[in-house]
Amino acid sequence: MTTTTSPAKTTTSVAQPSASLLERFRVPGAFFLGAVLLLGIAPIVLSDFRLNLLAKYLCYAIVAVGVSLAWGRGGLMVLGQGVFFGLGGYAMAMHLKLADAAATGQTLPDFMQLYGTGDVLPWWWKPFANPAFALAMTVLLPMAVAALLGFFVFRRRVKGAYFAILSQALAAALAIWLVGQQATTGGTNGLTDIQGFFGYDLNDPVNQRTVYFIIAAVLLLLMAAARQLFVSRYGELLIAVRDSEERVRFLGYNPANVKLVAYVVAAGMAGLAGALFVPAVGIISPALIGIVPSIGFVIGAAVGGRASLVGAVLGAVAVAWTQSTLSDAYPAAWTYLQGLLFVVAVGFLPGGLASLVTVLRKRRIPTRTTGETA
Amino acid sequence: MSGLNISRRGLLAGVSALGASAALSACGAKTGSDTSSAGAQADTSGDTVKVGLLNSLSGTMAISEVTVHNALLLAVKEINAAGGVLGKKLKPISQDGASDWPTFAEKAQTLITDDKVVATFGCWTSASRKAVKPVFERNKSLLFYPVQYEGLEQSPYIFYVGATTNQQIVPALDYLKKQGLTKLYLVGSDYVFPRTANKEITAYAKANGMEVLGEDYAPLGSTEFSTIVNKVKDSGADAVFNTLNGDSNVAFFKEYKSAGLTAKSLPVLSVSIAEEEVKSIGTQYLEGQLTAWNYYQTTPGAANEKFVKAYQAAYGKDKPTSDPMEAAYISVYLWKAMVEKAGSFDVAKVKAASDGITFDAPEGKVTVDGATQHVHKTARIGKVRSDGLIEEVWNSGKPVKPDPYLKGYDWASGLS
Numbered sequence: 001m002t003t004t005t006s007p008a009k010t011t012t013s014v015a016q017p018s019a020s021l022l023e024r025f026r027v028p029g030a031f032f033l034g035a036v037l038l039l040g041i042a043p044i045v046l047s048d049f050r051l052n053l054l055a056k057y058l059c060y061a062i063v064a065v066g067v068s069l070a071w072g073r074g075g076l077m078v079l080g081q082g083v084f085f086g087l088g089g090y091a092m093a094m095h096l097k098l099a100d101a102a103a104t105g106q107t108l109p110d111f112m113q114l115y116g117t118g119d120v121l122p123w124w125w126k127p128f129a130n131p132a133f134a135l136a137m138t139v140l141l142p143m144a145v146a147a148l149l150g151f152f153v154f155r156r157r158v159k160g161a162y163f164a165i166l167s168q169a170l171a172a173a174l175a176i177w178l179v180g181q182q183a184t185t186g187g188t189n190g191l192t193d194i195q196g197f198f199g200y201d202l203n204d205p206v207n208q209r210t211v212y213f214i215i216a217a218v219l220l221l222l223m224a225a226a227r228q229l230f231v232s233r234y235g236e237l238l239i240a241v242r243d244s245e246e247r248v249r250f251l252g253y254n255p256a257n258v259k260l261v262a263y264v265v266a267a268g269m270a271g272l273a274g275a276l277f278v279p280a281v282g283i284i285s286p287a288l289i290g291i292v293p294s295i296g297f298v299i300g301a302a303v304g305g306r307a308s309l310v311g312a313v314l315g316a317v318a319v320a321w322t323q324s325t326l327s328d329a330y331p332a333a334w335t336y337l338q339g340l341l342f343v344v345a346v347g348f349l350p351g352g353l354a355s356l357v358t359v360l361r362k363r364r365i366p367t368r369t370t371g372e373t374a
Numbered sequence: 375m376s377g378l379n380i381s382r383r384g385l386l387a388g389v390s391a392l393g394a395s396a397a398l399s400a401c402g403a404k405t406g407s408d409t410s411s412a413g414a415q416a417d418t419s420g421d422t423v424k425v426g427l428l429n430s431l432s433g434t435m436a437i438s439e440v441t442v443h444n445a446l447l448l449a450v451k452e453i454n455a456a457g458g459v460l461g462k463k464l465k466p467i468s469q470d471g472a473s474d475w476p477t478f479a480e481k482a483q484t485l486i487t488d489d490k491v492v493a494t495f496g497c498w499t500s501a502s503r504k505a506v507k508p509v510f511e512r513n514k515s516l517l518f519y520p521v522q523y524e525g526l527e528q529s530p531y532i533f534y535v536g537a538t539t540n541q542q543i544v545p546a547l548d549y550l551k552k553q554g555l556t557k558l559y560l561v562g563s564d565y566v567f568p569r570t571a572n573k574e575i576t577a578y579a580k581a582n583g584m585e586v587l588g589e590d591y592a593p594l595g596s597t598e599f600s601t602i603v604n605k606v607k608d609s610g611a612d613a614v615f616n617t618l619n620g621d622s623n624v625a626f627f628k629e630y631k632s633a634g635l636t637a638k639s640l641p642v643l644s645v646s647i648a649e650e651e652v653k654s655i656g657t658q659y660l661e662g663q664l665t666a667w668n669y670y671q672t673t674p675g676a677a678n679e680k681f682v683k684a685y686q687a688a689y690g691k692d693k694p695t696s697d698p699m700e701a702a703y704i705s706v707y708l709w710k711a712m713v714e715k716a717g718s719f720d721v722a723k724v725k726a727a728s729d730g731i732t733f734d735a736p737e738g739k740v741t742v743d744g745a746t747q748h749v750h751k752t753a754r755i756g757k758v759r760s761d762g763l764i765e766e767v768w769n770s771g772k773p774v775k776p777d778p779y780l781k782g783y784d785w786a787s788g789l790s
Contacts (some may be wrong), residue, residue: 188565206402
């Protein structure tokens with residue numbers, strides 16, 4: 001962990017009076033640039049289809065914001081984000097399926113009529129007919145699960161590989177449970193064929209664009225919020241816990257609570273990402289929840305640089321984008337190319353692409369390497 | 375800390391940009407209103423037209439789907455050699471579904487939007503078909519699906535070239551009943567096809583004086599079968615109905631043999647084991663066991679001899695041909711016949727021309743049923759031989775009319 005330089009640290013330690021103006025506008029400037037790119041330029045230059053793909057990538061990026069907080073800053077190896085992504089996604093999809101059914105005068109979603117056991121909606125589906133309840137659940141349900149799990153795990157000082165294994169087991173368990181409940185969850189197929197989004201027809205390209213704008217806006221807002229958290233007193237404390245938990249404990253803080261907050265917030269973000277993924281892609285299935293996708297969520301952040309917010313977000317988008325493009329161009333060989341990319345990125349740039357600048361700068365002025373990052 | 379109010383200002387800028395863009399994007403159509411967009415336009419202007427091949431070339435399903443992809447390429451190559459379709463050569467565009475359902479949806483959209491294909495062939499698992507179904511419906515583009523499946527579906531933009539339930543599972547049950555094997559044990563992988571199939575089997579059993587003594591599911595890819603095999607052994611069943619998929623079959627049949635069960639003492643009828651799978655499981659474990667399909671490599675007829683010869687010439691002397699491969703192969707020919715009858719690549723015209731299209735397929739004569747967009751197919755029960763091929767022991771005598779919702783069967787009335 002010691003090799004990663006965090007922007008927050010450099011901001012405070014490097015800042016000199018002469019550079020203050022530049023420093024003052026660096027962050028809001030970058031934020032504004034991001035907003036212009038996502039909300040202004042991308043919708044103009046990209047076709048409807050490509051914009052829809054970008055919407056999907058941005059959902060992964062929202063998960064990466066949480067990963068950056070919990071893993072990058074908190075050192076929590078969150079290898080089970082698929083659980084929270086899935087809970088949010090299913091909460092949203094359940095509401096949309098019920099709304100679709102209601103729009104065509106049915107009481108049951110289409111798959112229940114095919115695979116279900118009767119004509120009665122299961123009791124735990126019923127509240128999701130209410131849009132406000134479903135929306136709240138997309139965030140609250142993942143946060144509640146994370147809080148419950150985190151409460152027991154962090155208090156018992158479970159960490160490192162054990163925490164990672166536990167997260168993975170949870171992801172696998174949820175995916176297997178969903179597959180087994182075909183009559184009420186759609187089984188392996190998941191919830192598919194979603195037609196409407198709060199009364200708007202998702203088949204209309206205009207509405208698809210609106211979904212993109214919502215996702216881009218949520219990402220930007222969460223990035224801003226996460227950055228506030230990073231530079232706050234809590235953010236400093238979180239890094240302290242990551243780097244030396246015992247020392248923080250001796251200073252009188254309870255590291256369990258500090259980690260719990262990061263874990264729960266990251267879970268909420270993953271849940272929201274899952275919820276937004278559903279209208280953008282039109283499907284949520286156990287295949288998006290299990291062990292492999294859970295690792296996938298972390299890989300993007302690792303490639304981009306987990307400790308850097310922008311790095312993690314760009315990494316998540318870049319990995320998903322390369323996956324799409326490579327598999328379009330080389331349908332038979334893209335998996336090898338993708339593997340190679342990970343090996344190069346993780347092997348030669350442990351801090352991710354975000355550390356590229358620092359690495360290059362160090363190369364040029366070798367005398368400064370012994371300085372700040374050690 | 376100075377970062378605090380700076381970010382607040384940045385936030386403000388972002389929010390205002392957001393408001394501006396939201397104001398720019400007008401609201402679209404509400405649900406229920408008719409958004410009859412013309413769909414993506416297929417490009418038929420040049421000397422060649424593009425056809426999409428959408429299979430998993432990577433991931434867990436690749437082992438099966440690559441063979442289907444090969445069969446599709448073979449059909450395209452043959453059609454091009456014979457002059458193409460309506461004077462235009464076909465250009466196959468392959469996309470990798472990567473055994474991942476949202477990826478299938480994405481790649482289907484790529485084929486339609488970017489490549490402007492005239493038709494798409496592929497998908498294997500029901501989950502991947504369910505994922506792409508809305509994409510093809512939204513774009514009013516055609517998918518030809520080559521694999522037997524659990525029925526209960528009828529999309530206006532999908533042609534189902536593999537068997538539906540009443541062309542595979544129902545004849546298999548009829549066969550078992552005729553053999554006097556009336557006490558069944560159901561073993562399957564945990565996903566939609568086995569679960570739905572087993573519901574149908576249970577309903578059939580109830581109506582036909584048969585008994586289902588047990589029903590067990592293993593997660594896809596599971597290789598731990600000692601518990602299930604012991605339960606099967608102790609159940610007193612006459613036969614096992616097996617809907618396991620993929621490599622689970624290897625573990626299941628090994629365990630089955632080591633528990634002392636044989637094809638004679640307790641036969642297993644499988645619906646997802648074809649020639650390709652027999653090879654990977656090992657003939658010594660499968661010899662004498664039963665399968666239900668519509669086509670075997672050993673099916674007699676000149677059309678099949680030609681198909682097997684062409685496939686092995688292209689992909690290797692020792693490569694077997696199987697039912698899904700054959701269905702994929704004929705799906706391209708059926709589409710060609712529909713286009714030629716319609717005299718156009720236009721989807722609506724092709725659909726209208728589909729009813730009654732026949733083709734002398736390797737499995738025998740097949741006819742397209744325009745109403746359900748399924749195919750009349752002959753059901754065949756086979757027995758695994760010692761050389762790894764499957765020999766037919768019974769067939770339905772004539773092609774069976776597809777009945778995806780099992781409307782012609784009283785016992786199935788409660789299913790859908």
